[in-house]
Amino acid sequence: MxxxxxxxxxKxxxxxxxxxxxxFHRITSQNNPIYSITITNTGCKTTEELRFFLTNKLFNQINKDYKNxxxxxxxxxxxxxPTKVSMGNQIPDSCDVHTHIVLETTISPQHLEYYIQTTFKNPNIHIEDITKRDDKNEYVNYLIKQKDLLTNDNYNYKISI
Structure with missing residues (x-):
């Protein structure tokens, strides 16, 4: 399923x-490595544009390559x-959106980074294995810290269980 x-x-x-x-809880309940990935400097200005690149370029390409x-x-x-936007009381230097990804996968971090590099031009990428972290359940609170700004375009998931 x-x-x-x-x-x-x-919503x-x-x-x-x-x-x-x-x-988040469905992903973290799986038995494979779980990575936290943050991608900044994507060049995307809107949530719709970044969501398109993530869904239609990054994840669809990985799924296609590993289909069999x-x-x-x-x-x-x-x-x-950017943080200044969510604080609401400061003029932001940039309105470039960024993403946090929680990924349960058996694909190596090196291969994941390759796919990210080929999807975006010069992105900043931070990949961390959070599989064994005791506080990983607190990470979901970090993901929803901008809850007042979240719309249906700001997130997506695909989980095979």
Whole structure:
């Protein structure tokens, strides 16, 4: 069974937060390595543009390349605005959106970085294995810190269970 976020449905900020929490807990309950990936400097100006690159370019390409393998790829991503935007009381230097990804996969971090590098021009990438972290369940709170700014375009997930 595969869990996929429903498109074109209106969701309140609380429904979005609940959906992100649910996706996060489903991913972290799996038995493969879990990575936290942050990608900044994507060159994307809007959540829609970044969501398109993540879904249609990055994850679809990985799924296509590993289609006939035993590799696992479950993901949840949240797209955020710069901190100054979410604080609301400062003029931002840049409105470039960035993303945080929680990824349950058997694909190596080196291969993941390669795919990210080929999807975006000169991105800043931080990949961390959070599989054995005791505080990984607190990470979901970090993902929803901009809950007042989240819309249906700000996140997506695909989880095969």
């Amino acid at each position: 595969t869990l996929i976020k429903k498109k074109n449905t209106f 309140t900020p609380q429904m979005i937060v609940d959906d992100i929490r649910y996706g 393998s035993f590799e696992k790829l479950n993901y949840l991503f949240v797209i955020e605005y």
